[in-house]
Amino acid sequence: MNIGIAYALLGAALFGASTPIAKLLVGEIEPVMLAGLLYAGSGLGLGLWLAVRGLISPAAEWPRFAAGDYKWLAGAVISGGVIGPALLMLGLAATSASAASMLLNLEGVFSALLAWFVFRENFDRRVMLGMFLIVCGGVILGWQSGELATSWPALAVAGACLCWALDNNLTRKISAGDSVKIAGVKGLAAGTVNLCASAAFGAALPAPGVAAAAALVGFLGYGVSLVLFVVALRHLGTARTGAYFSTAPFIGAAASFALLGEAPDALFWVASVLMAAGVVLHLTERHQHSHRHEALKHVHHHAHDEHHHHEHDFDWDDSKPHSHAHEHDPLSHSHPHYPDIHHRHGH
Numbered sequence: 001m002n003i004g005i006a007y008a009l010l011g012a013a014l015f016g017a018s019t020p021i022a023k024l025l026v027g028e029i030e031p032v033m034l035a036g037l038l039y040a041g042s043g044l045g046l047g048l049w050l051a052v053r054g055l056i057s058p059a060a061e062w063p064r065f066a067a068g069d070y071k072w073l074a075g076a077v078i079s080g081g082v083i084g085p086a087l088l089m090l091g092l093a094a095t096s097a098s099a100a101s102m103l104l105n106l107e108g109v110f111s112a113l114l115a116w117f118v119f120r121e122n123f124d125r126r127v128m129l130g131m132f133l134i135v136c137g138g139v140i141l142g143w144q145s146g147e148l149a150t151s152w153p154a155l156a157v158a159g160a161c162l163c164w165a166l167d168n169n170l171t172r173k174i175s176a177g178d179s180v181k182i183a184g185v186k187g188l189a190a191g192t193v194n195l196c197a198s199a200a201f202g203a204a205l206p207a208p209g210v211a212a213a214a215a216l217v218g219f220l221g222y223g224v225s226l227v228l229f230v231v232a233l234r235h236l237g238t239a240r241t242g243a244y245f246s247t248a249p250f251i252g253a254a255a256s257f258a259l260l261g262e263a264p265d266a267l268f269w270v271a272s273v274l275m276a277a278g279v280v281l282h283l284t285e286r287h288q289h290s291h292r293h294e295a296l297k298h299v300h301h302h303a304h305d306e307h308h309h310h311e312h313d314f315d316w317d318d319s320k321p322h323s324h325a326h327e328h329d330p331l332s333h334s335h336p337h338y339p340d341i342h343h344r345h346g347h
Contacts, residue, residue: 004235008244011228016101016251018221020259022089023097025217028210030203031089036194037206039081041215042223043187046180053180065177072173073185080167081190084160085222086197091156097260101252103157105135110165111242119169119238127243130281134246137275140267165242171230172238179230183223191218243278250275 018038026034065073092100112131174182206214232241250272257268 002235004232004241005244007228008232008236008241009247011225011232012245012248013251014221014225014228015245016104016248017255018217018225019092019101019104019252020097020256021217021221022214023092023100023256023260025210025214026089026093029206029214030198031093032086032194032201033198033203033206034214035085035089036191036196036198037211037214038085038191038218038222039187040191040195041187041218042226043184043189043191044215045219046184046187046223046227050180050184065174065181069174069177072170073182076167076170076174076182077186077189079163079170081186082193084163084167085190086194087156087160087163091153091160094153095157097256098253100153100157101249101256102139103154104161104249104252105137105139105246106158106161107164107168108242108246109135110162111168111238111245114165114169115172115238115242119172126281127240130278131243131246133274133278133281134243137250137271137273137278140271140274168229168233168242169238172233175230175233179227182230183226186226187218187223247275247279 022034022038029037088100091103108131112127171182205211229241229245232244236244253268
């Protein structure tokens, strides 16, 4: 399995589980303040991680931001760190955790559409079919809850998904940078903005224990999850990482049943099969194409053994290392491979 897939799925599990837990907290914390605490916890936790990492490996060369990266980072912070979480918490306060979780499937769809048609990533039919099955599963589960109507909570969650989709594509632009620093900066900036906004509107401060619980959920579900997501972006690109992240709503719905006492019915299992089939299509994504290497002439250093002898134009002891030129004929071949961020081409 491509390591990027493992990172994406683990990040999806952490993010998916955070939604029903946030539903428990949103009853005790005002929605925008909860969004601020989630991201502040993410930023503070990752800041501590960075400090410890610097003490352990002070001389290590960690990835740095390029001069042009800050505009992408700013856009990601505003869309995915400030607006997106606030919209999700507002929608979550007025709908069930399972319905909100399933509506989060729209993030993967929006991410892929932006990646394909705005940011010009390549895609193939297998990926499209897999995403279609995942979305169908999400629609069935949302339909099951009876809350998939175009009400303002559903629109708020959909708006959050669109913000995160834009965030995903902007973060892809800087995914070669330090993933912990990217997630830490986003958490601190977004958390500060949302906490200040909620305080300005007169939101009451939660009890210290509740605030600490929200910060811990944010560190794992938003901070560590985002670090894993950024690393996955390097290997898979936005559309494919978003596709694997589309398992997060399923994980969130399952956690809702476990934590909130909801019981799955037949439609839940139908949706589970569809989503699992979609994930399998993405996990098994491979394609094959031809390469042609032109004639190549090169010099290399070697020595001969009893199986390798050739004539020289001069006296030479074959037992000693020496250098000479080789010329290879043109070569055509086909091979299957998994695409990554460094190897993309049209099909």
